[in-house]
Amino acid sequence: MRFIINIANQSLKQSDKLLGILAIILLTTACAKTIPEKGFPRTIIPSVDQFTFHIQHSPDSIRVLYLGCGHLIICYRQENIVIDPFFSTHGFTKSKLFSDTIAFQKYENILHKQHVNLKDTKSVWIAHTHYDHMSDLPLLLEKKQIDSTTPIYGNEYGASILQNFITPQQYHPLTKELTYNPEQPNSVSFINASPSISVLPIRSDHAPHYKIFGLPIHLMTGKLKTNYFKQNFIHATDTTSRKQWKEGCTYSYLIDFKTNNHIDYRLFIQTSASHYPLGRPPLDALRERPVDVAFLCAASSDYVKKKYPVNILRDLFPNHPAKAANVVWIHWEDFFGEPLAFEKACLVRMTNFKGLGKRLHKGGFTPDSTHQVMPRPGTVVTIK
């Protein structure tokens, strides 16, 4: 009790710091749980690397390669879009980060095995600028896996972080004019991500990382130091400090896959749990054409209002019986563990998966193995 009172008496900055230290102690001592055999997530695929949703809207299928955290490579007709490139995981106690060339070899092997060619990438989309959503993009650019002419879309900080790796016109900040805001609905157009793929960026937000004594702890927020990346992030394998990767604005994405003007498939991607209605696509667009599959973030889903994710699922699937909603749960694995420990993936620390399962069940979105899946990193989810 005295500790809590003392915290209350500190200046806001000092108490943030103290809680941050406490969060780190808790995180490093909290164990990553192995995947339970019963209870949510029952629908994890621990031992296969393919999963298919049968939608039957188009003769062509979408293939989505899940690579851990929010990293997805989405392929449609030899065109890819890349979301949140990250694969160099580090232990939580290590404050210095770097792109890991050994992890990159493993990453390349998975892409090769799953017949995904990064050179087909038509655009890259970064949901926010924490390191676990973008820190390996410089390595992909340096190794020419992603071309210097490929547009990159993201928040107000991305251009500064990437300044030593991109060409002058390559980065497109998602300004208010380009972004749908669910709190102040505005008229915006989809951005053409490739000849067959269009993306609507949506203003979203980011759940706190933890709660301690009921107080939300939100790490790596605040203003980015632009000079830090200019001076310290010159080569992709340079080490950077974890705390410099400031969050900035967060976005979710509504993505259409089209033949001429006809929408073959519609996906929704949200790589951080968000306070509803932030992150939600325009309701009229969803009524006209609901999504086929939603990709939602499991980590920190306890730390937004308790109706999440049922509230957003109801909007994304307005005409479906709830249990028929197709959901892929991502950002669920303990990425503080071994680098790319795909075979030994454990649940991310301090997220209450049972609670998430109960909320889904209560809202009618009871996870079953046909409609909801929590894929192991390295899995291809096919939508056809």
Ligand SMILES: [Zn+2]
């Ligand atoms: Zn984040």
